[in-house]
Each structure stands twice: as structure tokens, then as C-alpha cells.
Amino acid sequence: MPREFALSGILFPSLIVVFVIAAAVTWIIDGLMARANLHRYVWHPPLFRLALFACLFGAGGLLLY
Amino acid sequence: MSGTDLRHFGRQLFGLTPPQRITVLFVFRTIVSAALAMWLSMRFGLDRPSTSMITVIIVAQPQSGLVLAKSVYRALGTLIGCGVTLLFVSLFAQYRELFIGSVALWVGICAAGSAYFRDFKAYGFILSGYTALIIGFPAALHTGVTFDTALSRVSEVLLGILCAGVVADTVFPHRLAPALVELVRTRYRDFAMLIAGTLSSRDEPGESARRHARLAGDIMRFESLRASVYFEDPEVRIRNPRLQQLNVAFMAALTSFHALERLLARQRAKGGDLIDRIVCTRAKSLIDVLADPPGSAAEARTTLPRLESAVAALSMPVDASGIPPEQAPEFHSGIDLLRQLGDELITYTRLYASLAHAVPPAALRPALPDSSRFTPHGDLPTAIAAGARAALALVLVCTFWIATDWSAGSGAALIACIVCCFFAASPTPVLATRQMMLGAVFSTLLSWPYALILQPAVGDSFTMLIVSMLPIMIPALWLAAQPATAGVGLPAALFFASLAAPQTPMIQDPASLLNQGLSLFLGMAAGGIVFSTLIPAEGAVRLDRLLNALRKQLSEVCTRPLDGLRARFESHCRDLQMQISITTKISEAAITDAQNYGLSLLEIGHAIIDARRTLATHADLAPLHGAMSATLDAVVRVAEQASALRRRRALKRLDDLIADVGAMHLHAPAALAARQRLLHALYRLRAGLLDAADHPESLSAGAAHAA
Numbered sequence: 001m002p003r004e005f006a007l008s009g010i011l012f013p014s015l016i017v018v019f020v021i022a023a024a025v026t027w028i029i030d031g032l033m034a035r036a037n038l039h040r041y042v043w044h045p046p047l048f049r050l051a052l053f054a055c056l057f058g059a060g061g062l063l064l065y
Numbered sequence: 066m067s068g069t070d071l072r073h074f075g076r077q078l079f080g081l082t083p084p085q086r087i088t089v090l091f092v093f094r095t096i097v098s099a100a101l102a103m104w105l106s107m108r109f110g111l112d113r114p115s116t117s118m119i120t121v122i123i124v125a126q127p128q129s130g131l132v133l134a135k136s137v138y139r140a141l142g143t144l145i146g147c148g149v150t151l152l153f154v155s156l157f158a159q160y161r162e163l164f165i166g167s168v169a170l171w172v173g174i175c176a177a178g179s180a181y182f183r184d185f186k187a188y189g190f191i192l193s194g195y196t197a198l199i200i201g202f203p204a205a206l207h208t209g210v211t212f213d214t215a216l217s218r219v220s221e222v223l224l225g226i227l228c229a230g231v232v233a234d235t236v237f238p239h240r241l242a243p244a245l246v247e248l249v250r251t252r253y254r255d256f257a258m259l260i261a262g263t264l265s266s267r268d269e270p271g272e273s274a275r276r277h278a279r280l281a282g283d284i285m286r287f288e289s290l291r292a293s294v295y296f297e298d299p300e301v302r303i304r305n306p307r308l309q310q311l312n313v314a315f316m317a318a319l320t321s322f323h324a325l326e327r328l329l330a331r332q333r334a335k336g337g338d339l340i341d342r343i344v345c346t347r348a349k350s351l352i353d354v355l356a357d358p359p360g361s362a363a364e365a366r367t368t369l370p371r372l373e374s375a376v377a378a379l380s381m382p383v384d385a386s387g388i389p390p391e392q393a394p395e396f397h398s399g400i401d402l403l404r405q406l407g408d409e410l411i412t413y414t415r416l417y418a419s420l421a422h423a424v425p426p427a428a429l430r431p432a433l434p435d436s437s438r439f440t441p442h443g444d445l446p447t448a449i450a451a452g453a454r455a456a457l458a459l460v461l462v463c464t465f466w467i468a469t470d471w472s473a474g475s476g477a478a479l480i481a482c483i484v485c486c487f488f489a490a491s492p493t494p495v496l497a498t499r500q501m502m503l504g505a506v507f508s509t510l511l512s513w514p515y516a517l518i519l520q521p522a523v524g525d526s527f528t529m530l531i532v533s534m535l536p537i538m539i540p541a542l543w544l545a546a547q548p549a550t551a552g553v554g555l556p557a558a559l560f561f562a563s564l565a566a567p568q569t570p571m572i573q574d575p576a577s578l579l580n581q582g583l584s585l586f587l588g589m590a591a592g593g594i595v596f597s598t599l600i601p602a603e604g605a606v607r608l609d610r611l612l613n614a615l616r617k618q619l620s621e622v623c624t625r626p627l628d629g630l631r632a633r634f635e636s637h638c639r640d641l642q643m644q645i646s647i648t649t650k651i652s653e654a655a656i657t658d659a660q661n662y663g664l665s666l667l668e669i670g671h672a673i674i675d676a677r678r679t680l681a682t683h684a685d686l687a688p689l690h691g692a693m694s695a696t697l698d699a700v701v702r703v704a705e706q707a708s709a710l711r712r713r714r715a716l717k718r719l720d721d722l723i724a725d726v727g728a729m730h731l732h733a734p735a736a737l738a739a740r741q742r743l744l745h746a747l748y749r750l751r752a753g754l755l756d757a758a759d760h761p762e763s764l765s766a767g768a769a770h771a772a
Contacts, residue, residue, distance in 0.1 A: 010212070034299035035423050045299075046129075046234040 003064055018060035026053040088546040090237045091127040095542050098125075098232035100531045102225045103566070107527070111217050111224070115566030116199075120225025122558050127546055130241035130297035132233035134185050136226045137296060142192025143222045146175075147215055149193065150201040158208045164201075165463045169456040171197050172482050177452030180489040181443040185292050191486040194455070196222075198482050202475035234297070242298040245290045249308075250361060252283050252315065253417055257358035260322055260406075263329075264348045265356075266341070278646075280319060284636075285643050287312055288439050303423055309438035310431050311416045316439070316635040318409040324668045324749065325402040331752060332395060340392060344399045347383075350375040351407060362421035366429070369414055376407030395752075398745035405675075437629065442637040442644075444614050450600050455485035458595045462588060473580035480588025485595065492647045494602050497552055498593040504541075504556030505589065509582040511537050512564035516578060520565070537561055560585060604650035608659060611645050615663055619704035622670040623697040627681055631674050638667050669753040673697070676746035685736035686743060688729070692722045703754070716754060723747050 004011045030049055033039055042048045081089065102117035111117070124135045149171055157164040175194025179187035200218050204211035259276045291308050294301045301308070332340045345352075354375045359365040379400075388396050412432050419429035458481040466474025484501065488494035515537065523529045541561060544554025564581055596602050615638065622634050642663040645656060680686050680693055699715035726744055731737050 030299045031303060034303050037423055039300065044235070046238060050231060050235055 014064055015061060018064065019057060022053055022057040022060055025056055087127050087239055088543060090239065091125070091546045092539055092542045094232050094236055095121065095125040096531075096535070096538060097236065098228045099538075099562070101232065102228035103531075104527060105228065106221055106224055109220070109224075111221050113217070113221060115562060116218060116221035117225035117228070118562045118566055119559060120222050121229045122555070122562055124226065124229045125542070125545070125555075125558075126233075127239055128241045128293070129233040129238040130293035130295075133230055133296035134293040135188055136230045138185050138189035139192050140223060140226050142189040142194075143196045143219060145189075146193035146196025147200055147219050150197045150204065151211070151215055153197070153201060154204050154208065154211050158205050158211075161467065164205055165460070165467075168197055168201055169459040169463070172459055172486070173452035173456030175452075176455035176486045176489045177448040179486055180451035181445070181448035183441055183443070183490045184289065187490060191489075194486050195479065195482050198475075198479045202478065206475070240297060241290060241294045242301055245287075245294050245301065248283065248287055248290060249311070249417065249420070252280065252287070253365070253413075254358045254360070256280055256315070256319070257355040260410075261352045261355040263322075263326055264345050265352050266345065277319075277323070281639055282643060282646075284312060284316055284319075284439065284639050288441070300423070304420055306435055307416055307419055307425070307431060310433045310435075311413070311420070312439045313433060313437040313632045313636075314409065314413040314416055316639060317631065318406060318413050320635055320667050320671050321402060321406040321409055323664065324671050325399065325406060327665075327668050327756070328395065328399050328402065328749065328752070331756070332392075339388070340396045340399055343388070343396065344403060347379065347400065348403055350378050351403075355410075359417075362418055365414055365418035366421065369411070369418055372407075372411055372414055376404070376411055379404050379407050394745070394748045397741065398748050401742065401745045402749075434629075437632045439636040440633055442614060442640040444610065446613075447610055450602070451485075451489040454595045454600045454602070455482060455489065457599060458482070458485045458591045461595070462591045465587070471580075471584075473577075473584035476581055476584035477588040477591070480585050481591040482588075484589055484592030488592075488596065492603070492607070492644070493649050494596040495593060496649075498589055498596060500552030501556040502586065502589050502593075504553045504558075505560050505582075505585045507553070507557045508537075508541070508559075508561035508564060509585065512561055512582075513575070513578060515561075516565045517575060534561075534565070537565075604648070605655075608645065608648050608651050608655060611641055611648070612659055612662070615641050615659075615666060616704050619666055619670065620701040622673050623701050623704075627674070627678055634670050634674065635667070638663055638670070665753060665757050669700075669750060669757070672746045672750040672753060673700070676743055676750065679739055679743045679746060683736060683739040685731055685733065686726075686729075686739060689722070689725060689743075692718075692725050696722045700750075700754070707757075712754065712757075716751065719747065719751050719754070723751070 002014060004013055005017075006012075026049060029052060039045050099118045099121040102121045103114045106114040106117040120139070124132055124139060126132045126135065153164060153167050153171070157167055172194045175190045175197075178190035179194075181187075182190065196218075200215045204214045207214070255276060259280065291301070291305070291312075295305055329341050329344065351372075354368065354371045359368045383397070383400055415429055416431050416433075419425035419431065422429070425431070459478055462474070462478045462481045465471070466478060471477075484498055488497045491497050515533070519533050520530070523533050538558060538561065541554050541558035544550040545558055546554070564578065618634060618637055618641070622630065625633075642660060645659045645663065648656060676693070677697075680689060696715070696718040699711070699718045703711045703715045723744065726740060726747065729740065731740055
């Protein structure tokens with residue numbers, strides 16, 4: 001995948017797209033976890049959410065670089 | 066050591082009460098996220114790191130749910146505002162007047178939007194309005210770098226939002242979700258006790274009125290809590306549709322109960338407590354269930370079958386032999402209302418019980434349609450006034466700017482716009498502007514010694530820079546955390562950050578500081594003048610506007626399609642009543658009158674909807690449609706302008722309609738029951754109209770104050 005893409009002549013870093021996708025996936029996983037009542041097993045849900053996002057974003061970023 | 070022990074230990078160590086702890090953590094979190102945002106934007110080489118810091122301060126709130134909600138709408142508003150600005154710059158940058166005109170129009174539209182929606186959506190409108198100014202003016206002044214400026218401003222804002230959101234959510238978060246759970250529980254308990262108390266005549270009338278007012282206020286509090294906890298807690302997010310329906314179910318039950326209460330009170334005023342006694346005896350089993358309300362959603366599940374059997378007992382045939390014939394209609398409407406209240410209580414309790422589960426079991430599936438929700442009343446005249454105000458203030462300041470060629474003119478325009486947009490929906494914009502000015506004085510005076518003496522001495526170290534800002538930021542944020550002084554503290558922190566925060570490259574220029582300080586005051590003064598004199602937004606003018614909107618509700622209830630009408634009517638009325646109760650600069654008596662008008666309106670509207678629905682669902686009653694719509698027309702005319710003549714006409718029509726209904730030849734049992742129901746609704750409508758006629762100040766409240 002290219003590291004940058006052009007949108008009407010302006011270069012954007014592909015990381016932005018990865019960021020948005022990672023955020024969306026985190027949001028969905030979080031909702032599913034709440035539905036299955038899995039948050040009971042997590043000590044600090046927001047911290048868990050942030051870590052999950054960091055993992056997803058990091059993994060996505062590694063695909064690019 | 067477990068978490069609770071640790072917390073206990075910490076509290077003992079520092080000797081902090083819980084509210085103090087919240088404040089300390091708020092100040093700590095805000096400073097950490099501001100420093101983080103600033104450091105990151107310096108690392109990324111963005112050209113104004115102070116924008117990130119200011120963003121953090123703007124969204125700073127003690128509760129993490131509020132920060133997240135504000136952040137989301139702020140990000141959306143910024144992106145939209147940025148897009149519109151780029152459009153304006155590309156179209157009009159060559160023509161100063163056209164550019165300012167188009168920006169003023171855009172800001173006006175955004176201010177109108179924020180006054181129309183009044184919830185978190187309003188925040189998005191405010192932001193897209195003033196992002197246009199933050200980006201637009203500097204960009205239009207240097208058209209060559211417009212795109213770069215816009216991009217870097219948006220990056221700074223989004224970076225600030227991210228820092229604020231992450232820190233607020235993870236570092237010692239103060240959650241709103243427990244407050245929401247507590248509200249759901251106490252509200253159910255209070256409501257059940259209110260019904261039980263009123264029906265068994267144990268409550269003092271004053272006590273009941275107070276509880277009523279508090280419960281009505283809870284409707285709005287619940288709505289705003291739900292909207293912010295949505296972003297904080299995934300558990301609440303998946304229950305969101307049910308929470309919205311819960312509020313609708315509660316409103317419906319509260320209004321039916323209110324109608325029943327009025328009916329009983331009227332009977333008491335007439336001197337007969339016979340009906341009162343029979344109705345209350347009949348409700349005995351219901352009272353028993355309600356006097357022992359469940360404390361949580363799980364307990365509600367065990368209450369539900371008892372409630373259902375108590376309500377089923379209400380529909381047993383009534384023995385009306387002891388009732389004098391002239392009181393029979395009131396008696397039957399009372400029983401009817403009691404049954405309706407019982408059904409609505411079942412819906413409400415079922416929703417409440419279903420909240421214990423992430424996915425409701427089949428037995429607890431809500432009976433309401435998925436789309437029922439509280440809709441705040443959006444008032445077009447108010448919105449247009451707010452938009453005109455913002456556009457006017459902006460044009461005023463910009464005219465001054467162009468005429469004097471003042472270097473800080475764009476700053477003044479920005480502040481005027483912020484004042485007009487932020488306070489567009491506030492009940493006390495003039496007071497809010499004054500508090501903001503006080504905050505600006507505080508920060509302007511302190512930013513001079515800071516920027517000219519302390520900052521040069523600090524040198525290049527980032528740590529020292531943040532440390533040197535602490536002596537001013539901590540007290541300002543402390544003030545911002547207390548509800549009473551938030552209006553002073555938040556602007557103080559904000560303006561201090563914008564005046565004193567370092568730029569890259571560093572600028573230490575007394576003249577520019579002076580100019581910027583002056584521009585703050587000029588902008589705020591323009592906003593204040595527009596709010597208080599040019600298009601006033603407080604006192605009698607506001608009350609008149611709200612009363613007009615209430616009156617319009619009555620015509621809407623007569624004419625709009627029935628689908629979702631009840632939830633809409635009730636939420637608008639409750640919302641307007643809440644707004645009336647926070648109107649300032651008006652006499653206590655005027656507010657009470659307006660409140661009473663709102664309450665009698667709720668009763669009349671309830672009866673009208675009931676009548677219309679019965680008529681619409683039974684084909685046998687179809688011949689009555691013509692007479693019904695004529696009656697509703699007459700009622701609408703009373704609502705538009707109450708006069709003795711119009712009211713007499715409406716009552717005459719209503720009496721004719723009641724006679725028509727009574728004279729119909731019907732045989733099917735279902736049709737007979739429907740006719741009874743329609744008759745009862747019409748009787749209640751009649752009683753409500755007569756009530757309003759007895760207290761002429763209520764139906765013509767607006768006219769009396771306008772005179």
C-alpha cells in the first residue's frame with residue numbers, strides 16, 4: 001500500500017485512513033463486548049479500549065511501513 | 066490492597082471531600098491534557114500549538130462523558146466549518162465586503178441552528194460557525210497559504226480533542242453513568258410514591274406539587290445525561306433506544322396522572338369527595354403495589370406481574386349505582402384515566418426492568434415503537450432572532466475593523482461571534498457575557514507580566530514553560546470547576562492560554578498584546594449590546610416567545626397527524642415549561658401563571674389526542690369526523706387568541722359534538738366501548754376548557770403580559 005495518496009492534487013498520509021478504520025473497528029468491538037457483557041472481566045474499560053485501539057492502529061500502520 | 070481501600074487511603078491522606086476530589090482531578094486532568102496537546106503539536110511542527118491547548122480548555126469538563134460528547138461534536142463542527150471556509154475563500158477572497166457578508170450569513174445560520182437544537186447538536190453548529198472565522202479571516206488575509214493555514218488549524222484542533230478525550234477517559238475518569246442509573250431509579254421510586262400518596266390522599270397538596278415539578282424537570286435532566294453517557298459507556302450505548310423510550314413512557318404516565326389528579330381536584334373543589342373516594346378505593350391494589358416501589362431494574366422484574374394483576378383488576382365492571390347521574394361522566398372518565406395510567410405504568414415498568422439485560426428477553430420487549438423519543442422543542446422565531454443577532458454583531462465589529470484598519474480587528478470579530486453563538490440558547494446571555502468579561506479582565510491583566518517578564522526568563526524548556534503557566538491556570542481552572550463560577554473561570558483560562566501561550570516563533574510584543582486584549586473587550590461588548598438592546602433575549606420578550614410557542618402546541622395537537630404526536634406534544638410542552646421556569650428578569654407570579662397555562666395545556670392536549678385516536682381507530686364512529694374537526698377548529702381559534710366569545714363558541718361546538726356522540730345508534734359492544742371512551746375524552750376536554758375559562762389569566766397569559 002502506498003504511504004501517501006493524492007486527493008484532488010493534495011497528498012494525504014495513508015495513516016489517516018488506518019486511523020479512521022482502527023477507530024471504527026474499536027467502536028464496533030466495544031459495542032459487541034458490551035452486548036456479551038464481557039466488560040465485567042476488564043479492570044479499566046476505557047484503558048482497555050485505548051489499548052485495543054493502539055494495537056489495531058499499530059498493526060495497521062505496520063502493514064504500511 | 067483493593068481499589069476501594071486505596072481510594073479510602075488516598076482520601077484520608079489528603080483530607081479531601083468527594084467534591085474537592087473531583088475538582089482537583091479535573092484541574093490535574095486538564096493541565097495534563099493541555100500540556101500533552103501542546104507538546105505533541107510542537108513535536109509535529111504545527112504552526113500554532115496554542116490552538117491545541119485552547120481546544121483542550123474549551124472541551125474541559127469534570128465529567129468524562131461530557132468531554133467525549135463535546136469532543137465528537139466539536140470535531141464534526143470543525144470539519145464542516147473548515148470546508149465552508151475554504152469555499153468562501155475561494156469564491157470571495159478578492160472582495161472584502163462580500164467575504165465578510167458571506168461569513169456573517171454563515172455564522173448567522175450556525176447561531177440559529179444552535180438556538181434551534183439546544184442539545185449537543187447545538188455545539189456542532191457553534192463550532193462550525195466560529196471555525197469559519199478562526200480559519201477564514203487569517204486565510205483571507207493571506208490567500209496564498211489558505212489551504213496550509215486551514216489544514217494546520219484543523220490538525221491542531223483535532224489533536225487537542227484527541228488529547229482531551231483520551232486523558233478524560235483514562236486518567237481517573239469521573240463517570241456520569243452512575244448518575245444516570247441513580248436518576249432512573251429515584252425517578253421511578255419518586256413517581257410511584259407520588260401516585261400512591263396522591264391516590265390515598267396522604268400527601269399534602271404542596272408536597273405533591275413540588276414532587277411534580279421535580280419529576281417534570283427530571284425529564285430534561287435525563288435526556289441530557291443520556292446524550293453524554295452515550296459516548297462514555299458502551300453498556301449505555303446498547304441500551305440507548307430503550308432509555309429514550311423510557312423517557313417517553315415516563316412522560317406519558319406523568320401526563321395521564323396529571324390529568325387524573327386535575328379531575329380529582331376539580332371534584333374536591335366542587336365539594337364532593339364521593340368520586341374521589343370511589344376512585345381511590347378502586348385503585349387500592351394499584352396503590353399497594355406502588356407504595357413498595359422496586360429499587361433497581363432487577364427488582365422491577367418481580368414487581369411487574371403484581372402490577373399487571375393490579376391493573377387487570379381495574380378493568381372489572383364498575384358499580385356506579387351510588388353515583389348521582391350528574392356526576393356519572395366525571396366518575397367514568399376518572400376510572401378510564403386510572404386504567405390508562407395503569408397501562409402506561411406497565412409499559413414504563415417493563416422498559417425499566419428490561420434495562421437489567423443487555424439484550425431484553427422476549428417477556429420484556431418494549432411495547433413502544435422504536436422511534437419514540439424525546440424531541441426538544443425547536444422554536445423557529447427564537448432561532449431566527451439568534452441568527453440575526455450573531456450576524457449583526459459580526460457586521461458591526463467588521464465595519465469598525467474596516468473603518469479603522471485596526472490590526473486586531475479579526476480577533477474582535479471572532480470574540481463577538483463566539484459570544485453570540487455560545488450564548489444563543491442561554492436563558493441569561495447578558496449575565497453570561499458579563500461573567501466572560503470578568504474572566505477576560507483577569508486573564509488580560511495577568512498575561513502581561515507573564516508574557517513580558519516570566520516567559521522570556523523561562524527560556525526554551527517546555528517543562529518550565531508549563532510550570533510557569535501553572536500559577537495562573539490552576540486558580541482559573543479551579544473556578545471553572547465550580548458551577549457558580551464556571552462562567553468566569555473557563556473564559557479566564559481560555560483567554561490566558563490564547564494571549565500568553567507561546568507561538569512558534571516566539572513573539573513578545575507589548576503593543577500586540579494590548580491590541581489583542583482590547584479586541585477581546587470590543588468583541589464582547591458588541592455581543593452584549595446586541596443581546597441586551599438591539600434584539601433583546603431575556604425577560605418579558607423571552608416569556609412571550611415561549612408562551613406563543615406553547616399556544617402553537619395546542620393548534621398542532623389538533624391538526625398534526627396522530628403518528629408519534631403524543632410523544633412530540635408532551636416533550637415540547639415539558640421542554641417549554643422548563644425554559645419558562647429558568648426565565649429571569651420577570652416576576653414570580655408571571656412565571657407561575659405561565660407554568661399553570663402549560664399544565665392546563667397538557668391536560669387539554671391529552672384529552673384531544675385521546676379523542677382523536679379513538680375516532681381514528683373505530684370505523685363505526687366515522688360519521689363524527691366532520692363535527693370533530695369543526696370542534697377542533699374552534700379550539701385552535703381559542704388557542705390563537707383567547708376571548709370570551711371564541712371560548713363560548715368552542716364550548717358550544719363541543720356540547721353539540723357530545724350530544725351527537727350520545728345520540729348515535731350503535732350496537733356492537735366494541736363500538737359502544739369506543740363511544741364511551743370518546744365521550745370521556747370529550748368530557749375531560751370540556752372540563753379543561755372550562756377550567757381555563759375560570760382562570761382567564763391562564764389561557765390569555767401572554768396577552769396580559771404584553772399589555
